[in-house]
Amino acid sequence: MPDLDPATTALLTVECQNGVVGEESALPELAKEARDSGMLGRVAALVEAARGAGVQVLHAVAERRPDGLGANTNARLFRAAGRLPVRQLTGSHAVEVAAPLTVAERDLVVRRLHGLSPLAGTDLDALLRNLGIRTLVVTGVSSNIAIPNAVFDAVNLGYRVVVPADAIAGVPATCTAEVIRNSLALVASITTSEELLGRWAPEGGRGAHTSGQAG
Numbered sequence: 001m002p003d004l005d006p007a008t009t010a011l012l013t014v015e016c017q018n019g020v021v022g023e024e025s026a027l028p029e030l031a032k033e034a035r036d037s038g039m040l041g042r043v044a045a046l047v048e049a050a051r052g053a054g055v056q057v058l059h060a061v062a063e064r065r066p067d068g069l070g071a072n073t074n075a076r077l078f079r080a081a082g083r084l085p086v087r088q089l090t091g092s093h094a095v096e097v098a099a100p101l102t103v104a105e106r107d108l109v110v111r112r113l114h115g116l117s118p119l120a121g122t123d124l125d126a127l128l129r130n131l132g133i134r135t136l137v138v139t140g141v142s143s144n145i146a147i148p149n150a151v152f153d154a155v156n157l158g159y160r161v162v163v164p165a166d167a168i169a170g171v172p173a174t175c176t177a178e179v180i181r182n183s184l185a186l187v188a189s190i191t192t193s194e195e196l197l198g199r200w201a202p203e204g205g206r207g208a209h210t211s212g213q214a215g
Contacts, residue, residue: 001189002135002160004199006054010133013043014060014118014140014150016101019087019094021141026087026094029171030142039169042193043139044100046167046200053200056131057107060118060140060150063088063095070113077116077145117149125157135160137196138188143170143179151188161188164196 018024021040025031034040050057064071066089072078088094095111097103110124118124128136136159138150147168154161163184170176180190 001162001191001195004055004135004137004162004196008132008134009137010056010058010128010131010135011046011050011137012058012060012118012124012139012150013047013097013101014138014146015062015142016040016043016059016098016140017061017088017094018096018098019092020062020098022094022098024094026085027171030169033171033173034141034169037166037169037173039141039167040098041100042164042167044102046137046139046164046193046196047101049197049200050137051104051106052202055137055200056133057104058124058127059097059101059103059107059109060122060124061088061095061097061109061111062118062146063090063111064113065090072114116145117153118146119150119153119157128159133159135162137162137164139164139167141169143168143176148179148183151184155187162191162196163188164191164193167193 019026021031021034047057103109108127110118110122112118112122115121136154138147138161140147151161151163165180168176184190
């Protein structure tokens with residue numbers, strides 16, 4: 001795993017928003033997997049630990065205008081999204097970051113109106129470069145589509161990418177392991193949330209964290 005210097009490392013959460021992983025998700029099967037697997041709780045823990053270690057936190061949110069202006073219609077996924085009972089409309093509860101994650105004053109929220117990737121056609125790359133970021137830790141959903149897009153785009157743009165395998169989710173659950181093994185592991189450093197929490201824990205709290213995990 002690459003060095004996780006807080007000055008050059010950022011943590012990205014992908015689509016951890018109410019309308020995707022929340023209680024009233026447009027994708028209830030994905031939301032259930034994200035919560036029941038513990039993925040969402042682990043992402044929340046990573047967010048808090050990253051902040052404590054001085055690592056920049058960014059949240060990538062997918063949304064669309066109520067009139068759909070500028071949104072993609074060139075794939076079945078996009079057309080289906082427009083017919084779902086819960087829509088990711090700008091300014092709505094659906095596009096707010098979902099609990100137990102929190103958004104701190106220093107966090108950056110990057111919103112996109114089109115496409116499948118938080119890095120394609122958004123401000124994210126420019127923000128990361130302006131911050132001096134070289135390593136991007138990618139978490140969130142889904143391992144089916146948005147996570148691979150984010151990882152591949154980040155690698156193509158020259159970032160070192162780290163993926164905590166237990167802090168991403170997709171459906172079915174077996175898909176995540178297959179995507180990691182056959183795709184993401186070829187281009188990113190695969191780790192666990194426990195490993196990252198250990199690295200980001202205050203020096204005096206590393207032993208306590210380890211013993212807590214064992215118990």
